[in-house]
Amino acid sequence: MLDSRLSAVADLVRSGTRFADVGTDHAYLPAFLLMGGKIEYAVCSDLRKGPLKNAEETVKKYGVADKVNLRLSDGLDAYSDGEVNEIAIAGMGGLLISEFIERTTWLKNTDIHLILQPMTHAEDLRKTLYENGFYIEKEVAVKDGDKLYIILSVYYSGIAETRTVPECVIGEIYKNSDPDSKEYLKALLKKYSIKYEMLKNAGKDYNESELVVKELEKWLK
């Protein structure tokens, strides 16, 4: 029922939590979790009515509609504090996810677990998280077809930090030794090596890209 990307997100969900799927679209993730009994209740929200209609069809098809609350919501705007404590935000850009986190002040709660799967700008998302007192407990890289995805498991610590550019680009993935994580680091090395060469050749400041490349080379030795 789930592809390997959403399966990896599902694996990170804590059992028995009050779960929210933000930007749910087809609601495959909550339907899977409800059917397997990992959670007993889910709020499935989306910005638009069309995706919520998809979600409604899925939860009816799999017989879990009575355990789901379908809701129109821009990010977490239509949620209230204390309602959920396990939140997945998958398949959206890292900048958009960063905006949700910055404006949803009740997320600053040590009981809340965020499972974030940015499609782009993971480095900006990490920067936002670190600067707002969240810590990344771990990251998972997962391959689906020929695409590589990154998933962040995040809690609030209250310790706001300014991290370096290499730290924001690499995150916690260097701690993993599985093939998908290694491939993720190699893809980053390729991207930042090209960026470094281009900046250097154009006579622009290449210091940050060079630092990222050096750090990645260290972890890929």
Ligand SMILES: C[S@@+](CC[C@H](N)C(=O)[O-])C[C@H]1O[C@@H](n2cnc3c(N)ncnc32)[C@H](O)[C@@H]1O
């Ligand atoms: C690519 S789908 C991802 C669906 C599912 N979460 C997944 O990972 O497979 C992105 C969904 O996010 C929704 N979305 C986009 N902007 C949003 C926002 N500001 N607030 C809530 N949902 C949003 C879209 O309507 C769409 O249904």
